[in-house]
Amino acid sequence: MTSFNQIDDYGQEKLWKTQKQLAPRKRKNQIAALVEDALSKSSFEKYSSKARESLASWAPDCxxxxxxxxxxxxxxxxxxxxxxxxxxxxxxxxxxxxxxxxxxxx
Incomplete structure (x- = not known):
């Protein structure tokens, strides 16, 4: 190892890793975002109340x-x-x- 290829765990590299780990992660993936967008733009008046309730309770993480x-x-x-x-x-x-x-x- 040389001084040029060592990672300084107490310097900027460590700070960047710590900030990245502590940053809030986006929970929605691209598919969930697309589905939620489509649901918000759609009109479900022709569907039964049970179907509308089911669509309203959609949870992408479940x-x-x-x-x-x-x-x-x-x-x-x-x-x-x-x-x-x-x-x-x-x-x-x-x-x-x-x-x-x-x-x-x-």
Whole structure:
């Protein structure tokens, strides 16, 4: 190591890292922002009150296992044979959804 390639943990590099770690992180991702924007610009007057209530309570940070289950069941009942790929974050979410889907009797 030389004096030119060492990182000074007490200098500017350390300060930058600390500020970055303490800065509030944006919780919304790009998809959540797009969905919220579309929902705010849409008129849902033709939908039932239950549908409007469901749309109003949408939470981008919450994975709706029941919604995923309902969509997959609909696809299995109405569509032709094939495959569906569901992307999820974290093994815990994947395992929970798998367990929930295993409990369904077709």
């Amino acid at each position: 994975i709706g296992f029941n919604l995923i289950e309902a969509v997959l069941c609909h696809i299995c009942r109405k569509e032709r044979p094939g495959a569906v790929l569901v992307f999820m974050t974290g093994w815990e979410n994947i395992s929970s959804l798998r367990d929930q889907l295993k409990a369904i009797l077709f």
